[in-house]
Amino acid sequence: MNEKTGLRDKLSLLWKALLLSFRMKSKVSICISVIGMLLGLFTLWSNILNADLINRITGLIQGEDVLRQALFTLLCIVLIEVLLLVYNMLKSYFVQYDSMRADEYIHDTTYDILSRTKYENIENNSNFMQKLDFINNQGWWRIAQLTVFVQNIVSAVISLAGIFVTLFYINPLIVLILFLSCLPGLWISKKYGNEAYFYELYSMREKWYIDYHAGLITGFNKEIRFFNLFGYIKNEWKTGVELLIKKRSGLTRKFTFYRIAADLIKNIAIVVSLYIVAVQIMENSALEVGTFVLVLTLASNIQTNMWTLLWSLGEFNTHSVYIKDFYAIRELECENHPESNETYDKLNIEFRNVSFTYKGTAECAIRNLNVTLRQGEKIAVVGENGSGKTTFIKLLSGIYDCDEGEILINGEPVKDIAKLRNSISVIFQDYAKYRTYIKENITVGDVNRTYTDDDIRDAARQTDIDSYIETLDDKYDTKLGCFSDSYLDLSGGQWQKLALSRLLFKNDAKMMILDEPTASLDPLAEADIYANFFHLTKDKTALFISHRLGITKVVDRILVFRDGTVAEQGTHDELIAANGVYADMYKSQAQWYK
CATH class of the missing domain: 3.40.50.300 (P-loop containing nucleotide triphosphate hydrolases)
Structure with missing residues (x-):
């Protein structure tokens, strides 16, 4: 799993991941994403307007006739804030909507893979099943997040460009100081992203272990109750949980320390930048107090946008690695048997x-x-x-x-x-017990057959399961298992007769196994x-x-x-x-x- 990926392969993977992410978005959602990329300029404009408003208010205090200009500036600020509020509400909605679409797409695709891949991958390839489960549990929401990261990256770049240009005219040294203070964040984002991926992948076994023991208590409650195994099962479950927590806490503790150090460097850079502009204002009376506030705001924004950019780049890279597994199992050799x-x-x-x-x-x-x-x-x-x-x-x-x-x-x-x-019609040793209607448990034996209710009854009569079915209120329309209102289940012998009826329902079969x-x-x-x-x-x-x-x-x-x-x-x-x-x-x- 630690194989090195060349730059060309990585760029190709990033491009595939991006295309896959956009493919699952609706047209309206794509439009919202594009608008979001341009909002970085609106934020910069709002900051400049805030600085201008402060200067106008200062002028009013000093007796200048700038009330109309101050009110206009305030109106522009309010309009921008309303626009940002509406956008954030739409963004929140479409993030959830896109996540649901991604969930549907990924599961639909993995089900299709399971139906086409060679059976040896399912029965004798634990790595395949581990990756498939990993994708179903981790991949879908990560794909949905890819376009969010792209939007964040583009928006941050546009915003940073505007901020750098604005600060450059005030003092180029401030730009250099603030830029250099963000570099530790790049290293943290890249390192954490890679380690987080391998943590999630290699933790799947522990998660299965936890789910397995949790399922034992509900699935085999009678046996566990009889042998008084609740304490044993709980201890095994707890062991898995504690191991998972230990792995995660170690990773979190390490990067929390790195993040604190990076934030400290950024804050020192802001203080130094403010000192430089304060000295510059005292030496140049043409610069007003709004300039100081603007630098303070933009210094904070440049840190925030730079961190957003670096974090989004790192997360985009990390999430796209998950997509690598998705494409890997898609490209496995499949059965080539036309219907x-x-x-x-x-x-x-x-x-x-x-x-x-x-x-x-x-x-x-x-x-x-x-x-x-x-x-x-x-x-x-x-x-x-x-x-x-x-x-x-x-x-x-x-x-x-x-x-x-x-x-x-x-x-x-x-x-x-x-x-x-x-x-051929066949019943395997581990035949399925479909938690659906009784009649569907029979008719799945031949999904291509055109049949009547009498055909279903005929298959059931041949195995004598019909005598039991006729005692039920809804007869062949009775739903079985945990998805039914009555939670009706069959005995082992009744399930076997139902499975045999399914076998016999395929009346065109020349061989029965x-x-x-x-x-x-x-x-x-x-x-x-x-x-x-x-x-x-x-x-x-x-x-x-x-x-x-x-x-x-x-x-x-x-x-x-x-x-x-x-x-x-x-x-x-x-x-x-x-x-x-x-x-x-x-x-x-x-x-x-x-």
Whole structure:
């Protein structure tokens, strides 16, 4: 994370960040920003008018006839203040509005990235997920702030230019003194910005740790209450909070000291400048008391504007570094699978010398695999945990691409992944429990299908979840989970039946895959569900993935995975007779099915 960035890369990044920031602003918001850039001149004009007003009042006291001029000057000052007040109100509104637009844009973009990026980035790239979470939590409001910083920078430059010119005519030495006194602030801003970025990035793990333990108390309250773990969980949470505070306080303490030193230098510079102009007024009677007040005001303004300029430059640089992560994950390799509504008429699939290795690991998850799946077969895929079963399914369903070998469909290499996925319906072991309407929990199984209410009921009847749904007041329009008024939730078995209904709803699928969705059930209950599903799949190809063997007696073929390849295959009787890996597994589990 500490890589050096060249000047050209940094300028390119700054430009991208600026364009991205302006892209998310409305036209009115951009106009307000442009107006804000010009207001530096109005502030300078107001200061000059204040000095002139003091001189006019001094003249009135001395008996001069300058009342009309004094009133006109006062009116101009009031108008400028009203203009600044209206602008600040509009600016405050649009800062919040732009932040909401940035939040929407960033999350919309990251959701799009999650839908397109290669799945290996999600499953096996912790750096990707850390940066994605970092962007969602930190990036959106920082992008919204970029145009504010640009506005501050331009406004400060315009204001400083006017101030320097004005002070130069009074005394050039004052300009030099005040300018040099601001340089320590530049160093502080740059150093603090870089360290703050790395603090935020490297603190994500501690923040996850804190959120994890806070979530345990609400998510697993029953278990924590039973085992009296509240004290333990609270101590772990507190440890994470204290570590985060320690990191932050160390950074804050260091830069507070630097800031005090920088402010002291600036104040000394102001005092020296005022002494110089006071001496100059005493030596030159043409200079009036308003000049002293003007220098006092402009000296303060030059410090304020210089600090705003340096701070905004530093913050712009710091915030743009966050955008670097945003562009980095946007540019990761994505799936190149055009959308399609086509399906295969039949699916005969062959794995030919297929190997696959997860990134960051040395050992093959799938090793030189050769196997054929014929249309209409009922196949059990069994093996111990870590034998390669789930990886096999990910390759079969096009979630991963093989590193070596090829996968053929009906004798041809796979070219249309979307068409393949349209032809397969699958429930993974960690299937989703959608906190939405019951009917939507079923219809998400095929978002391209045109359906009727009877189609939904038919899928539910096949798994017998319909008998429960009909007892509910709103039936299929019942909302599940924490977003419903009733907080209605389903039991584990009911969720599994609903997930199976979702699988069956995809009626155009030629192959149906169950990747251990019933692993939490006891072996007999799992065997009953698989046996029932065996009949529901009819003429479709069905794959039952499990490390338990309750379904194996009734399937057409058993694939026994071991060390990333098919160690054995055949019927239950054939494999028992072979007295190999499968026979040993079955003997160790035989008592479960008696």
